Amino acid sequence: MPSGAVRQAIRCVSSSLHSTTLRAQTTMAAAMPDPLPVRQKTPLVTEVGKEPPGPAMKTNVPGRESLRLKAELDKIQNTDAVHFFVDYANSRGNYVVDVDGNIMLDVFTQIASLPLGYNHPKLIAKMSNPDNMVTFINRPALGSFPPADLVDKIRGTLMTVAPPGLQHVQTMACGSCSIEHGQKAMFMAYMRRERGGKPPTAEDLETSISGQAPGCPKLSIMSFNGAFHGRGMGALACSHAKWFHKLDFPVPDWPMAPFPKLRYPLEDFVRENEQEEQFCLEQVEDLFETYRQKGAPVVGIMCEPVQAEGGDNHASPAFFQGLQDIAAKNNGYLLLDEVQTGCGVSGKFWAHEHFNLREAPDVVTFAKKMLTGGFYYKQEQKATEAYRIYNTWMGDPSKIMMLEEVLNVVHQNDLVNNAADVGQFLLQGLLDLQKLYPGTMKNARGLGTLVAVDFPTTAFRNSVVITLRNKGVNAGTCGEAAMRLRPSLIFTKSHASVFLTYLEATLKDLIPGRKV
Template structure:
């Protein structure tokens, strides 16, 4: 096919209003996306919506291409027909990524479907709890937070509060309780009292919702750091309070780690920041083990999506991990994705990429703070954990214009929320890459000023 015809052909069948570069899958390398039409190289700081962990065409991944080829020729139904490749994946996932306090797993294709199955685990658990206790309540509601994003599928549509209302408008939704999100404004030390007041209000709303729906709330779900809603961070003291509320009211605590998982925050999972000696927020977090989830959903960087759950599920007999077909799908996740993640995890483990993300994330955050000092009228609220970083612009228009200017300068980034630019680099991004990105920002901000 003539490369100039690629977009034209695609446009004949779908709404092809995506980014201008056409990716060259063979020539793209590291953190650099190569446009197949123009040959121009772009610094990719969005990593395919945070789904790529080790960049493009990593030498180790290319060396393992035969493993991917074998997995790609046939597509087994992993839920019922098992393979050596699947076993090797599960062994590697358990060793490198799966927390020992979340021993139950389930795999599926799609982050939204991962969240849905996390909810189904909680629904089943709560209803069985209610029946055992003589309650007629169905346990059919999910408490969630403003500015959240959990997907676009049936259940998750009711949980998504995207700044882009086109994603949910006109679609039927459940009337599930939505409460305030007590996000941190940075620097925290200058805004601590304000954030504490927001936390108090949010916890009040949560307790009111539980009182209004006795025995009917199955789960509380939130992203450890809200992504699309605006890169919103929370203090671990607040997360501990959620853990306590969940314990006291027979409610499952679910962390949606689809975007925050697999090392980008400098921990394998973002919720692992909520522990003593690690927390950088000004709170009395004590023993952070009390902020552990009952369930996490994962996707994006994991390639294959799914959930991991704690032994709290085993408080009821016949739960979804004991009874066949309560949760299931035809494929049980793609075997190719499983093999690809196996290779990625081997590389992440070998090169200590989670620790590298923490180290280079600090370099990125300090670089952002320098931008904030240099452009005080434009850049504010610089924040981040590991490489999962963001800052704010004064308005949506300026944010959107800055994204366009950055593309012209050779860097690809996305917005989040109404005012933020989000950074989602690959785990192996270099400080030289970050420096190039900051130079692009300076040129773009000078044009925007």
């Protein structure tokens, strides 16, 4: 990794930035055609064509027009989570343009949900084909009246990238629904096995109507402290990241296990981290027993390959192997939630492919960059009766159609390997900055472009992200004090260099002692 070069590049640009005022900086940034030493251009740059040369800011963010629109929207709904209003028509590639004309490098990309950045020409071409229009106009009730080309489309998209070992897939409208139905697939498989092949009894069927046992048995799913899986009641029961997700909402009493808190740099804490993971695995094992005794047996474990919302918390392949073994030993299943980690961002198409599991997870959920929600599953989790995994829309073929083009581009431009390379570059850049600014940034970590770094406090992290945005880079947050990077798949090392440059400029702004 060219860490020296990165550092030099960062120094080169940031030295010309840090002594000016914020407004002056951003104006200058706007004028910067290419502030970094020339890097090897990848074919991606031509793909996104008209991408701006760099950030260019006219106002702080949110600017006046964003604030005006926010006040208007607030008459209709709570807008406290609105960051800024976007001019989608003028956003390009990795650059988002807001309604005040600010051009920002976007390393958060709609909460990790834009696979190819903004207005990718291949997606425009796909949309411009009149043959594809029918798919947008006639949304089917997919489970009962599927379109003629559904089998071909699923085979040509979702099945080409299915996690190794999983041959079944069900689309859903969003991530939360994917989770809830993935959970139900596990409950069904578990109870089918419990019944030993016998059909449900009349009492089972009858009691299920009112939601009582035995038809609706007391069962549970284990999840982890720091997890986030979505916003329906079943998804929330497995989410333990932030108070505002669940406060005031009743959820069932399901087991919450500790997720490993790894210490960084990993190479300095090998033994401690092994012990930490071992401790967590023991808790997982204990919780199976605890909830068996409580009369709410655990049918499966649900886990993110990287806990995103909870703070970009990673664990080792050994930990996930352990989860799979403990689940199996307890007749439970393993659901890996790849809503945020799938679609190539980890440097493999699915993050769990890094874990060398002895067999596929039983269920793998997806959404975000996949454009459609859904979940892969094993034969054992396949429904054996009609209308068990079902709703009116069950996804949207127009999203599968767009996914088809996304996967073409991913394949043609080798974007999964790009994510591995760029992620490594990005992480090394953060590690370098960490050394330059000890006590300010720590725990830089990543898997592909799923990269994050911690700051000393929540307040400082927030200042970093706001200052960075006002300079022209839109990043995300997660956990208590982490900055989360979720760039698109067309993010290159050039973009990464811009990010690192602006981040260092931000740090210099915020650390008084380092301002000269």
